[in-house]
Amino acid sequence: MESQIQKLKSGMLADLKVATSEVEIKEVEVKYFGRQGLFGDIMKSLKDLSAEEKQTVGKAANMTKKELEGATGKRYAEVEHEKLSAIAEEEWMDVTVPGKKPSVGHRHLISKFIDDIEQVFAKMGFEMAEGPEIEKEYYNFDQLNIPETHPARDMHDTFWVKNLEKYVLRTHTSPVQIHYMEDHKPPIRVIAPGKTFRKDSDATHSPMFHQLEGLMVDTDISMANLKAVLTQALQQIFEDDSIKTRFRVSYFPFVEPGMEIDCTCPICKGNGKLGDGVPCRLCKQCGWLEIAGAGMVHPKVLKNVGLDPEKYTGFAFGMGLDRMIMIKYRINHLRLFFENDLRFIQQF
Ligand SMILES: [Zn+2]
Numbered sequence: 104m105e106s107q108i109q110k111l112k113s114g115m116l117a118d119l120k121v122a123t124s125e126v127e128i129k130e131v132e133v134k135y136f137g138r139q140g141l142f143g144d145i146m147k148s149l150k151d152l153s154a155e156e157k158q159t160v161g162k163a164a165n166m167t168k169k170e171l172e173g174a175t176g177k178r179y180a181e182v183e184h185e186k187l188s189a190i191a192e193e194e195w196m197d198v199t200v201p202g203k204k205p206s207v208g209h210r211h212l213i214s215k216f217i218d219d220i221e222q223v224f225a226k227m228g229f230e231m232a233e234g235p236e237i238e239k240e241y242y243n244f245d246q247l248n249i250p251e252t253h254p255a256r257d258m259h260d261t262f263w264v265k266n267l268e269k270y271v272l273r274t275h276t277s278p279v280q281i282h283y284m285e286d287h288k289p290p291i292r293v294i295a296p297g298k299t300f301r302k303d304s305d306a307t308h309s310p311m312f313h314q315l316e317g318l319m320v321d322t323d324i325s326m327a328n329l330k331a332v333l334t335q336a337l338q339q340i341f342e343d344d345s346i347k348t349r350f351r352v353s354y355f356p357f358v359e360p361g362m363e364i365d366c367t368c369p370i371c372k373g374n375g376k377l378g379d380g381v382p383c384r385l386c387k388q389c390g391w392l393e394i395a396g397a398g399m400v401h402p403k404v405l406k407n408v409g410l411d412p413e414k415y416t417g418f419a420f421g422m423g424l425d426r427m428i429m430i431k432y433r434i435n436h437l438r439l440f441f442e443n444d445l446r447f448i449q450q451f
Pocket of ligand 1 (some may be wrong): 369371372383390
């Protein structure tokens with residue numbers, strides 16, 4: 104009988120050893136100590152023994168049971184520990200390893216440039232204004248003294264809005280002048296950067312492009328003010344104090360006199376060639392770049408918004424923003440601005 108107990112003990116210890124989960128240990132417990140368990144069989148067979156033997160064997164059986172219960176409890180603890188170790192191993196991390204930064208976007212070069220320009224003009228007392236991109240023909244053309252016969256009204260240049268008579272995608276930022284003068288009395292100092300639209304597409308033209316409009320109206324405003332403001336602004340925008348400007352006579356319906364404004368080439372500093380004698384390609388060796396259209400606000404335009412041209416004068420200018428950015432950052436194709444290629448965009 105005692106050898107049977109011994110056999111049961113070694114059998115259970117061996118089973119416990121290979122039980123690797125709580126469920127498996129539980130199965131071992133049931134196998135030995137359950138209602139139909141092997142230990143029960145031994146206890147049942149005790150009844151056939153003498154009283155003396157019953158006592159001895161019973162005692163031994165109880166001691167063995169206690170021992171085995173202890174061993175079971177220990178195995179439970181071991182398995183729990185192994186489980187936690189496995190989790191710790193799997194989920195281990197080195198908190199000293201540098202983290203991965205999520206990629207964060209930034210403003211587009213054009214938006215950034217517009218902010219910079221706003222700062223430059225703000226220092227000279229200019230406010231910033233906006234106008235609608237879908238504009239009435241009245242503001243885009245009529246109020247700006249652009250006659251019915253002007254080629255700009257031609258179907259080939261202007262995007263007319265379908266099903267909305269007399270509306271266009273604004274072809275320039277100049278209508279903001281009219282909106283602003285309708286709402287504000289002189290003294291006026293305002294810039295209006297924004298999107299403009301024309302049917303035009305090549306290396307230096309895109310159907311959507313950006314302009315910067317400028318307007319200053321007060322008593323005694325002259326071309327000297329225009330020259331001072333634009334020269335200052337261009338020097339600051341291109342971060343180059345040596346920049347000079349020159350005026351060439353030109354024609355725009357909403358100014359009189361009208362002019363094209365050139366500035367000295369910021370790359371060759373107006374020399375037409377670079378330091379090592381290489382010809383400057385940007386200005387095609389002439390040392391000057393066309394940078395803006397400008398002029399004194401036409402008396403008819405002032406009258407259109409209810410200002411007395413005998414009392415007030417003003418200047419207006421319009422610059423191609425995209426072209427200025429291309430010059431400043433040496434960008435050779437306009438399309439790069441709008442393709443959203445991160446390799447390009449992330450350089451700025
Ligand atoms: Zn040059």
